[in-house]
Amino acid sequence: MSSRLQTQARPDSLLINMGPSHPAMHGAVRIMLELDGERILNSEVEVGYLHRGFEKTCENRTYFNLLIYTDRLNYVSPLINNVGYVMTVEKLLGLNIPERAQYIRVLMSELSRISDHLTCLAAMAMECGAFTVFLYNMKAREFLWDVIEATTGARMTTSYIRIGGVRADLQADYEAAVQKGLAETRKVLKDVHGLLDKNKIFLNRTRDIGVMSPENALSYGWTGPALRSTGIAYDVRKAHPYLFYDRMNFDIPTGERGDNFDRYMVRMREMEQSLRIVEQCLAQIPKAERGLMVDGMEPAEAIRAARTQKPDRPIKLSPNLEGSEKAVTKDILADDRRVTIPPKEETYTSIEGLISHFKFFMKGHGIRPPKGEAYLSVEGGNGELGYYIVSDGTDRPYRLHLRAPCLPLLAALEDLIKGRMLADIIPTFGSMNIILGELDR
Amino acid sequence: MEETAILDALKERFPKGVVEASVPLGDATVVIRRDALLAIIPFLKEKPYEFAVLLDLTCVDYPERAERFEMVYHLFSLVTNKRLRIKLSVPESAAVVDSLVRFWKNADWLEREVFDMFGVRFAGHPNLRRLFMNDDFEGHPLRKDYPLRKRQPMIQLRK
Structure with missing residues (x-):
């Protein structure tokens, strides 16, 4: 056709x-x-070359299992996707999350946002010929991803934010690693400002190119940095505060002209705000109650002992199960057996724990939110990342729809490049940070 | 409850068009008749509500219902900082809804997506083609009766 x-x-x-x-x-x-x-x-x-039926797949997976598919949406900031999905389910369930877990979510969201913006600007600058900026940004991102990797065990496919809390607690030395990441990012931001802000080549390709008016931006449903570059200060974190964003002190940077350069500038300044939020998080996060399990019983010993009576000493778990100890989970997971996996010691040593564990994973059991529907959005790297979930009371969502922030952005591309030069497509497309994994679903 | 203000206004202004209004889980939701859509949207877009953003537009398939498809719209107003969900039902035999392209530009792609995935048609849409699937694709993948593992390869798969 x-x-x-x-x-x-x-x-x-x-x-x-x-x-x-x-x-x-x-x-x-x-x-x-x-x-x-x-x-x-x-x-x-x-579009559609990367369509893999995300929504159809989710309708056929349990609430717990489909979390991994959300990693693969915006693969540069998977943690924000996790947060959005998990919070929508929690809205359906009406769950209360421990304070420490909420702070960890804020911290992880902001680290992801910085790495998302860094990646976007790296690609944009590289496509305009500024390869140095690309390398600098990727270097800074590595330091942030070191923290993410140490905490979640993965760089991109994190699946770290779980319904009811998070999967594991922060590492003992996370604070130093985060500080290191922040310092490196600050240094890179300063360098990038110096390299690009007054660079004639960069300005010629971005200033007054791909200009969007605020009215058109709203009509196209733009959100996030792209909308803010047109001068409208709409940020989900301020407009509908979720997690602990209402306790954080940060500004919403806006642009004036809505061109490629403003989109670049808004992203740069937003990273500085995210760095501020991360620092506030570090200061506010409540201390964990746990001590490290170094002197616990060996698992095999505990299982043997449990045949006659309940073990009275803590159990040392294998490193693979890190984060599922009883002493840890109470800080980071909601205390609700309907929606969370019981601590591993209970599973292995008590019949109640074993039954809870089976009930959680058995087909037709598991997490079953009450009938209803919920829409919840978080501020993703590109804008409002919304999940619309319809629950029919079973363990699978009846319908899960993702509001991808990229889709309205790309829909406007035809308008933005009309009448312009062929080479203007590159910075325009780059400044919008189109992530196809999220757009095509 | 502030959420109910817009719902009350809608009920008062369109007594025939509004079927049901409620606030489940804090989301203001209004169920309307499908022929009232084009009357209600301009009312919502104007002052004092000014729902200037069409956040999302999607569809839910209920094969067992008499009116099989349920369209779901999410609007957002920057002025009042409120969201509103609009729902309306469409039967499979006449799966046509009025297009919102004249009100919001992103309705273009969103409606193409719903047409692609559910086969609901939009009256007045300028370019109603599939968005994600290729043009030769048969069926509508997000309908409940479309098999999960059905394949429609564009090239012959190796045996």
Whole structure:
């Protein structure tokens, strides 16, 4: 079937494809272009090359199991996706989360946001020819991901935020690692400001290019840094505070013109605000009650002892089960057997714990939110990341819909590049931070 | 309850159009008749409510219901900082809803997505094509009767 662009094209214009496999297309988007010389007369964006049926898959997985699919949406900030999904389920369940877990979620969200912005700007700058910025940003991101890796055990596929809390507590030395990451990021931000802010080449390619008016931005449903670059100070963290964002002191940076440069600048300044939030988190986070389990019983010994009576000493768990000890879970997981896995010692040494464990994982049992529907959104790297879940009372969502912040952004691309030069697509597309994993679902 | 103010206003203004209004889990929700949509949206877009953003537009499939598809709209107002959920039902035999493209530009892609995934058509949409799936795709994947593991490869798979 020929597209609208093909049927309506002028006979003397040139039709070319940009993508789906193009180094600057961040995944796989196809932009069909009608060109007059280097000027774009019309364009048509085609998405779906990365569609993998996220929503259909989720309808067929239990609430616990589908968490891993949310990692793969916006793969640069998977922790924010986790937070959004988990909080929507918690809204359906009406759960209360321990304070420490909520602070950990804020901390992880902000670290993810910084790494998301760093990645976006790295790619954008590299596509404009500033390879140094790319390397600097990637270096800073590594330090942040060191913290994420030490805490969650993975760099991207984290699945760390769990319904009821988080999977494991922070590492003992996390504070030093976070401070190191913050210091490195600050240094990089300063360098990048120096490299790009007054750089003639960068300015020529970003200033007054891809300009969006506030009215159009709203009509397109833009949110996040892209909307704020047009001057509208809407941020989910301020407008509908979730977690402990109402306890945090931070500003919402806005732009004035809504062009590529403003989108770059808003992201840069937002990272500084996120650094502030992380620092406040470090100061406010309540101390964990646990001590390290060094002198506990060996698991095999505990299981033997449990045959006759309940063991009275703490049990040393294998490193693979780190974070599921009784002493840890009370700080970071809600005390509600309907929705959380019991601590491993209970599972192994008591019949009640074993039954709770089985009930959690058995088909048709597990987490079963009451009938109803909920929409909840968090501020993702690109804007309002919303989940709409319809529950029919079973252990699987009847319908799960993701409001991907990228979709409205990309929908506006045709308007932004119309009448501009071919080369303007690259910084415009780059400044919007299109993540196809999230857009195509 | 502040959430109910907009619901009361809607009930008063459109006594026939509004079927039900409630606030489940803190989300203001209004169920309307599908022929009232084009009358209600301009009312919501104007002062004092000014729902300037169409956050989301999606559909839920209930095969056992007489009116199988339920459209779900999420609006947001920057002025009042409130969200509103609008729901309406569509039967499978006449699965056509009025398009909102004239009110919001992002309705274009969102409606194409719903058409792609559920087969609900939108009257007045300028370019109603599939968004994610290819044009030759048969069926609508998010309908409950579409099998989870059905494959429609575009090239011959190796045996």
